[in-house]
Amino acid sequence: xxxxxxxxxxxxxxxxxxxxxxxxxxxxxxxxxxxxxxxxxxxxxxxxxxxxxxxxxxxxxxxxxxxxxxxxxxxxxxxxxxxxxxxxxxxxxxxxxxxxxxxxxxxxxxxxxxxxxxxxxxxxxxxxxxxxxxxxxxxxxxxxxxxxxxxxxxxxxxxxxxxxxxxxxxxxxxxxxxxxxxxxxxxxxxxxxxxxxxxxxxxxxxxxxxxxxxxxxxxxxxxxxxxxxxxxxxxxxxxxxxxxxxxxxxxxxxxxxxxxxxxxxxxxxxxxxxxxxxxxxxxxxxxxxxxxxxxxx
Amino acid sequence: xxxxxxxxxxxxxxxxxxxxxxxxxxxxxxxxxxxxxxxxxxxxxxxxxxxxxxxxxxxxxxxxxxxxxxxxxxxxxxxxxxxxxxxxxxxxxxxxxxxxxxxxxxxxxxxxxxxxxxxxxxxxxxxxxxxxxxxxxxxxxxxxxxxxxxxxxxxxxxxxxxxxxxxxxxxxxxxxxxxxxxxxxxxxxxxxxxxxxxxxxxxxxxxxxxxxxxxxxxxxxxxxxxxxxxxxxxxxxxxxxxxxxxxxxxxxxxxxxxxxxxxxxxxxxxxxxxxxxxxxxxxxxxxxxxxxxxxxxxxxxxxxxxxxxxxxxxxxxxxxxxxxxxxxxxxxxxxxxxxxx
Numbered sequence: 001x002x003x004x005x006x007x008x009x010x011x012x013x014x015x016x017x018x019x020x021x022x023x024x025x026x027x028x029x030x031x032x033x034x035x036x037x038x039x040x041x042x043x044x045x046x047x048x049x050x051x052x053x054x055x056x057x058x059x060x061x062x063x064x065x066x067x068x069x070x071x072x073x074x075x076x077x078x079x080x081x082x083x084x085x086x087x088x089x090x091x092x093x094x095x096x097x098x099x100x101x102x103x104x105x106x107x108x109x110x111x112x113x114x115x116x117x118x119x120x121x122x123x124x125x126x127x128x129x130x131x132x133x134x135x136x137x138x139x140x141x142x143x144x145x146x147x148x149x150x151x152x153x154x155x156x157x158x159x160x161x162x163x164x165x166x167x168x169x170x171x172x173x174x175x176x177x178x179x180x181x182x183x184x185x186x187x188x189x190x191x192x193x194x195x196x197x198x199x200x201x202x203x204x205x206x207x208x209x210x211x212x213x214x215x216x217x218x219x220x221x222x223x224x225x226x227x228x229x230x231x232x233x234x235x236x237x238x239x240x241x242x243x244x245x246x247x248x249x250x251x252x253x254x255x256x257x258x259x260x261x262x263x264x265x266x267x268x269x270x271x272x273x274x275x276x277x278x279x280x281x282x283x284x285x286x287x288x289x290x291x292x293x294x295x296x297x
Numbered sequence: 298x299x300x301x302x303x304x305x306x307x308x309x310x311x312x313x314x315x316x317x318x319x320x321x322x323x324x325x326x327x328x329x330x331x332x333x334x335x336x337x338x339x340x341x342x343x344x345x346x347x348x349x350x351x352x353x354x355x356x357x358x359x360x361x362x363x364x365x366x367x368x369x370x371x372x373x374x375x376x377x378x379x380x381x382x383x384x385x386x387x388x389x390x391x392x393x394x395x396x397x398x399x400x401x402x403x404x405x406x407x408x409x410x411x412x413x414x415x416x417x418x419x420x421x422x423x424x425x426x427x428x429x430x431x432x433x434x435x436x437x438x439x440x441x442x443x444x445x446x447x448x449x450x451x452x453x454x455x456x457x458x459x460x461x462x463x464x465x466x467x468x469x470x471x472x473x474x475x476x477x478x479x480x481x482x483x484x485x486x487x488x489x490x491x492x493x494x495x496x497x498x499x500x501x502x503x504x505x506x507x508x509x510x511x512x513x514x515x516x517x518x519x520x521x522x523x524x525x526x527x528x529x530x531x532x533x534x535x536x537x538x539x540x541x542x543x544x545x546x547x548x549x550x551x552x553x554x555x556x557x558x559x560x561x562x563x564x565x566x567x568x569x570x571x572x573x574x575x576x577x578x579x580x581x582x583x584x585x586x587x588x589x590x591x592x593x594x595x596x597x598x599x600x601x602x603x604x605x606x607x608x609x610x611x612x613x614x615x616x617x618x619x620x621x622x623x624x625x626x627x628x629x630x631x632x633x634x635x636x637x638x
Contacts, residue, residue, distance in 0.1 A: 136311075137318030141614045144576045146322075149610045152598040153326050229443055233580060236445050237595055252446055256584070259449050260457045260464075267453075270446030278441035285437070 035279040046095040059089030061244030079264035093246035102227040113173025121181025161240040222284035378604030387608035396483040398589030409516035417524025439518025448584035465586035516570040523566040527559035568624035572617040
């Protein structure tokens with residue numbers, strides 16, 4: 001009996017060790033460190049948008065027609081848009097939906113996808129078949145196309161775009177977590193829990209799901225970049241955030257008609273998307289190199 | 298041989314099941330529209346009796362499963378409904394616009410494969426060297442850049458600043474007066490070639506450059522990354538080490554022995570990127586006013602033209618399922634280990 005608790009805590013010991021390991025790798029690799037700093041910086045900007053933006057009111061949507069389409073200058077470092085709003089403030093306020101919504105989308109996709117994957121992988125049999133066939137159906141659509149169609153059906157807007165992205169993204173986590181669960185099922189600490197008569201629901205909650213967190217975090221980091229791109233795309237098409245709310249994708253689209261002369265309107269908003277996505281992709285690459293989730297597939 | 302056939306048959310069957318699932322999801326999609334579809338059909342000023350009539354005509358007053366069966370019956374007869382926006386059959390709209398999109402998609406994917414795979418292979422061969430660092434940087438930039446943004450930046454650089462390439466469209470607007478193009482296949486490049494219309498061919502090719510590169514950027518990055526990863530994995534294996542020990546030339550090992558086994562995961566990625574690029578093409582078409590499916594799709598999405606949305610979604614998913622099927626069959630053909638699993 002004494003041996004079982006020891007076996008059960010084994011993965012947890014491993015996870016605190018790997019956390020320190022991850023930190024040390026990130027600090028030593030200049031690109032990963034820079035990406036992490038960029039991400040933290042953008043999150044801080046999003047939180048303190050009111051304090052950082054030169055003109056919070058314009059950032060949120062207030063127009064100032066007399067100042068329209070000004071070239072970048074000292075008073076307006078990124079110029080102004082066709083309604084005279086300071087672009088720097090717009091881009092700063094755009095960081096809010098650009099980061100918060102994708103984080104929410106990935107979070108809820110995990111919340112739906114991961115337990116289903118754990119149940120499918122742990123239980124096997126018909127339940128596994130049913131869950132995975134439903135997953136296959138959703139994965140048969142190109143994710144962004146499905147999200148576009150769902151958003152249009154539910155009605156344009158940021159919230160519906162977010163719901164649509166969750167519906168298109170959860171199956172990826174179901175597939176990932178199922179793979180991890182199948183490889184965990186054979187491990188001693190799970191067998192030990194089964195042998196002592198622990199209920200299946202408790203095994204899944206206490207022993208399986210906590211051990212799927214590492215591959216989920218790696219996947220989520222890469223996915224955040226993709227979801228930010230998708231959200232930008234929906235905004236660009238006019239399906240996501242509606243004007244006058246600030247949104248990077250929408251800003252690129254608003255500047256599109258003037259791109260040859262008033263190039264700054266689209267350029268800086270698009271640049272913001274690119275930088276954030278690049279940061280998440282670089283960080284995701286490093287995390288993947290450390291953990292290599294392929295080993296579970 | 299037998300297990301290969303069995304594998305292909307099984308794969309065909311699952312694809313069919315998945316397609317049925319796809320049709321169910323697409324069907325439900327239109328039924329969650331908060332506005333009454335009948336009202337969408339007639340317009341905002343519809344009277345109650347008109348709505349009732351259209352509901353009857355569209356079969357909207359029948360139970361949901363019956364509605365689905367009617368939808369499936371129409372679907373099998375090639376009837377995707379009438380677009381609310383253009384009042385024409387959705388299938389006809391797709392047929393008319395697909396060639397331009399396919400031409401763009403094909404060129405983009407060709408570029409992606411021809412650039413992405415060699416970049417990935419070279420990057421793996423020179424792992425850690427400057428070339429590898431350059432390729433990795435290029436590919437990560439490729440997968441981080443929104444296509445609609447890259448397209449705009451290209452327009453600023455190559456049209457406004459350098460005057461090298463045309464801004465939008467698939468041919469110059471004066472072409473139909475100077476060298477009118479005879480339509481044979483409805484693929485502009487191919488038609489120009491078949492009718493020996495060299496002026497049109499050059500013009501069309503010139504117009505295709507920016508959209509195709511914009512579309513290819515993401516796939517180039519993705520394919521280069523995946524090829525590199527696959528090559529690195531293969532290069533670590535024992536048979537490569539054995540070949541090295543025998544003193545076989547590095548070039549032969551990389552391009553003959555290693556690439557052969559790395560090609561299978563690369564194929565998967567190529568299939569995946571074709572599907573991704575179909576959606577990507579809609580954005581590229583929006584930027585470059587390309588006369589393909591993109592413009593029709595975007596308008597349908599914004600106006601809740603739900604028969605059109607359903608049609609396009611179904612078209613995209615079907616294309617995706619077929620591409621995946623083809624990739625799997627190709628892989629089973631190349632790599633006997635897959636069909637044995």
